[in-house]
Amino acid sequence: MPAFWNFLLTLLSTAITWGVVELVIFPAAIPHLPMRLHAFLGELEPLAQSSKAGLRPQGEWILIVGDSYAKGNGDWFLSADKDKNLPFQAAHVLHDRAGRDVMNFGLPGAGSAGAWVMKPEEHMIWLDLSWRYTVAPPKTVFAYFYEGNDLDDNLRRAAFHFGNALPEGFIQDPAAIDAYLENFAGARQQEKKTALYNLFALKFARNIVRHELRQFTEVVPKEADLVAATRDHVVAVKTASTGGVNAFRIAGQTVTVDGPLQSPGLELSPPQTSGALLIAERALIRLRALFPVSQVVVVYLPSTLTVYEPASEHVVIQTYHGGRSRWPADAVATRSDSLCRRLRNSAGRVGVGFLDARGVLRAAARKSSVHGPLDWKHLNKDGQEVLGAYLAEHAQDGERAGPCVRLSR
Numbered sequence: 463m464p465a466f467w468n469f470l471l472t473l474l475s476t477a478i479t480w481g482v483v484e485l486v487i488f489p490a491a492i493p494h495l496p497m498r499l500h501a502f503l504g505e506l507e508p509l510a511q512s513s514k515a516g517l518r519p520q521g522e523w524i525l526i527v528g529d530s531y532a533k534g535n536g537d538w539f540l541s542a543d544k545d546k547n548l549p550f551q552a553a554h555v556l557h558d559r560a561g562r563d564v565m566n567f568g569l570p571g572a573g574s575a576g577a578w579v580m581k582p583e584e585h586m587i588w589l590d591l592s593w594r595y596t597v598a599p600p601k602t603v604f605a606y607f608y609e610g611n612d613l614d615d616n617l618r619r620a621a622f623h624f625g626n627a628l629p630e631g632f633i634q635d636p637a638a639i640d641a642y643l644e645n646f647a648g649a650r651q652q653e654k655k656t657a658l659y660n661l662f663a664l665k666f667a668r669n670i671v672r673h674e675l676r677q678f679t680e681v682v683p684k685e686a687d688l689v690a691a692t693r694d695h696v697v698a699v700k701t702a703s704t705g706g707v708n709a710f711r712i713a714g715q716t717v718t719v720d721g722p723l724q725s726p727g728l729e730l731s732p733p734q735t736s737g738a739l740l741i742a743e744r745a746l747i748r749l750r751a752l753f754p755v756s757q758v759v760v761v762y763l764p765s766t767l768t769v770y771e772p773a774s775e776h777v778v779i780q781t782y783h784g785g786r787s788r789w790p791a792d793a794v795a796t797r798s799d800s801l802c803r804r805l806r807n808s809a810g811r812v813g814v815g816f817l818d819a820r821g822v823l824r825a826a827a828r829k830s831s832v833h834g835p836l837d838w839k840h841l842n843k844d845g846q847e848v849l850g851a852y853l854a855e856h857a858q859d860g861e862r863a864g865p866c867v868r869l870s871r
Contacts, residue, residue: 483663484660484661484662484663484664485594487663488662488663488666489517489594489595490517492506492509492510492517493509493510493512493514493516493517493547494547495510495547496544496545496546496547497542497544497545497546497547498544498545499670501669502666502669502670502673503662503666503669504662504665504666504669505585505588505589505592505662506589506595506662506666508565508566508567508585509565509595510547511553511564511565511566512547512548512549512554513549513551513553513554513556513557513563513564513565513566514557514563514564514565515563516563517595518595518596518597519563519564519565519597519598519600520563521562521563521601522562522601522602523562523563523564523565523597523598523600523601524556524560524562524563524564524565524600524601524602524603524604524857525564525565525566525567525582525600525602525603525604525753525756526552526553526564526565526566526567526568526603526604526606527566527567527568527577527578527581527582527603527604527605527606527749528566528568528569528572528577528578528604528605528606528607528608528761529568529569529570529571529572529573529576529577529606529608529611529612529615530568530570530571530839530840531568531606531608531763531840531841532566532567532568532569532577532606533551533566533568533569533570534550534551534552534553534566534568534846535570535837535839535840536551536833536837536840536841536842536843536845536846537833537834537835537836537837537840537842537843538550538551538841538842538843538846539551540836540837541843550846551846551850552841552846552847552849552850552853553565553566553850554850555846555847555849555850555851555854556850556853556854556857558850559850559851559854559855560853560854560857562601562857565597565600567581567582567585568581568606569581571611571615572615572619573612573615573616573618573619573741574607574612574615574616574741574742574745574746575616575619575620575642575643575646575647575741575745576615576619576646577605577606577612577745578605578742578745578746578748578749579643579646579647579745579748579749580646580647582603582749582752582753583647583752584647586752591659592659592660592662593660594660595662599753599755599756600753600756601756601757602756602757602758602759602857603749603753603756603757603758603759604759604761604817604853605746605749605758605759605760605761605814606761606763607742607760607761607762607763607805608763608765609726609727609762609763609764609765609768609798609801609802610724610725610726610763610764610765610766610839611724611727611765611782612738612742613727613730613734613735613738613739613742613801614727614730614738614782614783616737616738616741616742617633617730617734617737617738617741617783618782618783619646620632620633620642620741623642623645623646632737633733633734633736633737633738633740633741634733634736634737634740636740636744639740639741639744640744640748643744643745643748647748707719707720707721707722707778708720708721708722708723708767708772708774708777708778709772709773709774710770710771710772710773710827711770711771711772711773712770712771712827712828712829712830712831713828713829713830716773717773717831719834719838721778721838722778722779722780722781722787723765723766723767723777723778723779723780723838723839724765724766724767724779724780724839725765725766725767725768725777725779725780725789725794725797726764726765726767726768726794726797726798726801727797727801728779728785728789728793728794728797729779729781729782729783729784729785729786729787730783730785734783735801739801739804739805739808742805742808743808743811743812746758746760746808746809746812746814747812750812750813750814757815758814758815759814759815759816759817759856759859760805760806760809760814760815760816760817761817761819761853762802762805762806762816762817762818762819762820762866763819763820763823763849764798764819764820764823764824765794765798766833766838766839767779767794768794768795768798768820768824768869769820769823769824769827769832769833770824770827771827771828772791772792772794774791775790775791776788776789776790776791777789777790777791777794792870792871795869795870795871796870798820798869798870799866799868799869799870802818802820802866802867803866806818806863806865806866809863810863814863815859815862815863815864816863816864817852817853817856817859817864818864818865818866818867819849819852820866820867820869821867822848822849822852823841823845823848823849824867824869826844826845826848830844831844832844832845832848833845
């Protein structure tokens with residue numbers, strides 16, 4: 463009998479200890495976890511973000527949804543100390559400038575279906591399923607639209623969903639797109655409410671253990687190695703180049719960048735463009751329905767080639783659907799203006815706000831580069847600070863649909 467009571471006492475003390483960890487220690491620790499541990503938090507990952515004052519966003523907080531731009535990819539992130547939880551993107555600048563808590567549900571490579579539908583829905587559902595990590599609806603939702611590849615991602619993700627071939631007539635059919643979005647989102651939103659769902663500290667520890675065990679069974683590149691590989695790739699490309707394939711005028715000097723750069727979907731045909739924009743509009747309708755009491759604002763972000771003044775007659779673009787890569791330089795601004803107007807019209811039909819960030823980023827790029835030098839697909843620290851300040855300036859605009867800046871002449 464003593465052994466039995468000792469067993470019960472041990473079991474009880476273990477349960478009490480773990481209860482203290484789950485209810486007190488772990489929630490207090492989440493906002494202070496280093497960035498290298500954020501991925502192990504699973505459903506709670508947004509709560510570890512340092513662009514807010516505490517664990518859960520309070521007051522008139524701001525949510526950012528989008529792809530890798532919302533996530534904060536770029537040179538500022540690459541240079542950030544992953545053993546700390548310090549600022550590295552526009553969300554932090556917005557938090558400091560506007561004095562409001564900010565969270566992001568960014569999902570790299572997501573397209574509108576993933577960025578505006580799947581990711582926000584699953585995170586809000588997951589947090590709501592918990593009984594101590596629920597969050598009130600945000601006051602403002604900034605929905606990033608990146609013209610550099612969101613349209614391409616819309617088509618690519620939809621094609622992949624249907625076995626790498628879009629059904630005939632799909633991109634012209636709003637009802638078919640709605641059904642696709644419902645199915646696409648639902649596939650990731652399985653009912654997670656189980657007896658063990660709220661044991662987040664236990665799941666966090668389990669995820670770390672699993673990750674460490676993988677080190678013994680497969681080669682997992684470390685983040686430092688990935689950064690070094692990126693840097694080595696840039697150097698190798700420049701060494702092999704004979705002068706760069708894209709040239710810009712920055713601060714009165716000609717700057718060359720080797721390799722193709724992202725454009726406002728120049729390679730897409732008119733039907734592809736219209737279909738990809740329709741997917742974005744239907745996703746925006748669903749995002750608006752998810753946050754009925756919030757101010758939803760589309761933030762139009764320029765592609766890399768759109769930001770800079772060209773110093774040559776042609777540009778070389780990154781293609782996603784097999785189109786030609788060499789285009790007249792003046793086609794970039796014309797195409798960007800057209801996409802901006804069309805997306806703004808979509809925002810108007812849905813009844814949400816609209817901000818065109820191309821003007822402020824383009825103005826900043828006349829003085830210095832707002833991309834690179836390692837990552838030319840995303841904003842660097844200067845670019846992130848410009849974008850964050852712009853969002854802070856317009857954080858109270860609500861559902862006002864601002865105009866598109868005209869870039870073409």
